[in-house]
Amino acid sequence: MNRRHALGGLIGGATSALAQSSLPPLRKTGAKPRNVIFVLTDDHRYDAMGFLKGQDWLETPQMDRLAREGVYFRNAFVTTALCSPSRASVLTGKYAHNHKIVDNNTPIPPGTTFFPQHLQQAGYRTAFVGKWHMGHEGDDPQPGFDHWVSFRGQGTYLPSKPGLNVNGKRVPQKGYITDELTDYALDWLGQHPKDQPYFMYLSHKAVHADFVPAARHKGKYDGKPFKYPATMAATGDMARNRPMWVQNQRNSWHGVEFPYHSGLNIAEYYQSYAESLCAVDDCLGRVMDALRQRGELDSTLLIYMGDNGFAFGEHGLIDKRTAYEESMRVPLLARCPELFGAPGRTVDQVVANIDIMPTVLSAAGLEAPAGGDGANFLPVAQGRPAQWRKELLYEYYWERNFPQTPTIHALRGDRYKFIRYHGIWDIDELYDLAEDPLESNNLIFSEKHRPVANQMRTRLFEVLEQTGGMQMPIYPDRGGSSNLRHSNRSKAAEFPAQLEREPR
Secondary structure, eight states: OOOHHHHOTTTOOSOHHHHHHTOOOOOBOSSOOOOEEEEEESSOOTTOSGGGTSSTTOOOHHHHHHHHHSEEETTEEOSSOSHHHHHHHHHHSSOHHHHOOOSSSOOOOTTOOOTHHHHHHTTOEEEEEEEOOOSTTOOOOOTTOSEEEEESTTOOSSOOTTOEEETTEEEOOOSOHHHHHHHHHHHHHHHSOTTSOEEEEEEOOTTOSSOOOOTTTTTTTTTOOOOOOGGGOSSSGGGTTOOHHHHHHTTSTTBTTSGGGTTOOHHHHHHHHHHHHHHHHHHHHHHHHHHHHTTOTTTSEEEEEESSOOEESGGGBEESOSSSHHHHBOOEEEEOHHHHOSSOEEEOSOEEGGGHHHHHHHHTTBOOOTTOSOOOOHHHHTTOOOOOOSEEEEEEOOBTTBTTSOEEEEEEESSEEEEEEESSOOOOEEEETTTOTTOOSOOTTOTTTHHHHHHHHHHHHHHHHHTTOSSOOOOOOOSOSOGGGGTTOOOGGGHHHHHHHSOO
């Protein structure tokens, strides 16, 4: 599908001059500037890739290829498991308490700098294609991007009004969204001169609910047996010392006993999710084919990442937001043989969404500006000795329109995870990730582990203090008062439309 009539040429968006005018230039490292393509998906949990066998029958041949030919980051995380805060952390290299976009409704604070603005200043052409989802429902072109294709809010898998925003003009959506966004991205890439470096950010709607597979993938996994998570149990060892709010949430909007206030079947839900993911995998193959045709496949840094995870019954929950592994852990793959050398490397160090900004800037031969919270992960991806973080801060701020999940701060180390809840009278959590990777046995009352809990609690507040996170961002109510107003919704057929209306 050719959309070059809608591209408006390479100049496209009108944001570049304004974006570059007020930024001081970054120091150059002397490294060769490299083309970068960053592909982000929505709600893609860390183990939903074929080579990891999250479900035995799941197939993702292109993701498997990326891992086989590039670098697989085994311990990749987001610092907030929610769309807008996570995406803002990608673009700013900062924790949510610093960039201030703490939920899906908060407007972008004036003066916010996105790292593609620095790339523009360094001579890169930049493009954004796909889901923006920051600042509530807007889809206007944003600073840092010469070319712009987006849609309002969550968008839709199939064509609907108001369509797409292409460089400030409203254009109808003509086909399945994952394929169409890939078309736009490859049309822009196909017009790009080979003598100018570029950065392209391809941001998919998939695999956000309500899942709608492409017609060619619908029914692909019919009849496949779903392996239910062990921690889905409501009682027994798997529920030992679980916080009361988690137990109560089982029978709520984000719980397995009344999911989305409907009769939703978790196994069927995952099947639709997996089928919707297939088009994303196809997209990666198309991108690599296009790079090969341009003679740039081995010299371009291609990064694939999810914006947050997603639970399918773990701890009795669905959705994200929590500090459990299924929520905050994401897939992260990178390919660039000229940069990484030997293929098939697995990185064990903890990397995160806040690391994307300094990493991409480093690939462009630029030093990241001061004041960020992330770090350049290229050295660990290359297998070189490097000082690296020993723990990662996680934060989530209570949302009025989804009040079932409290404010959460957590510290995720190499061995232990400590989770603290704010504004609710309940217990904290401590997990030994080496002995208990499913986070099924809360050790918070273990005398043996009391020193670990105390040490991590102290360290949590030290990290918050050091990063400026001791004050909680509070904003006026937006996005409705509460999902409790939907408590009478009990028909499964009603929940997909509700998902599209609610900011998630």
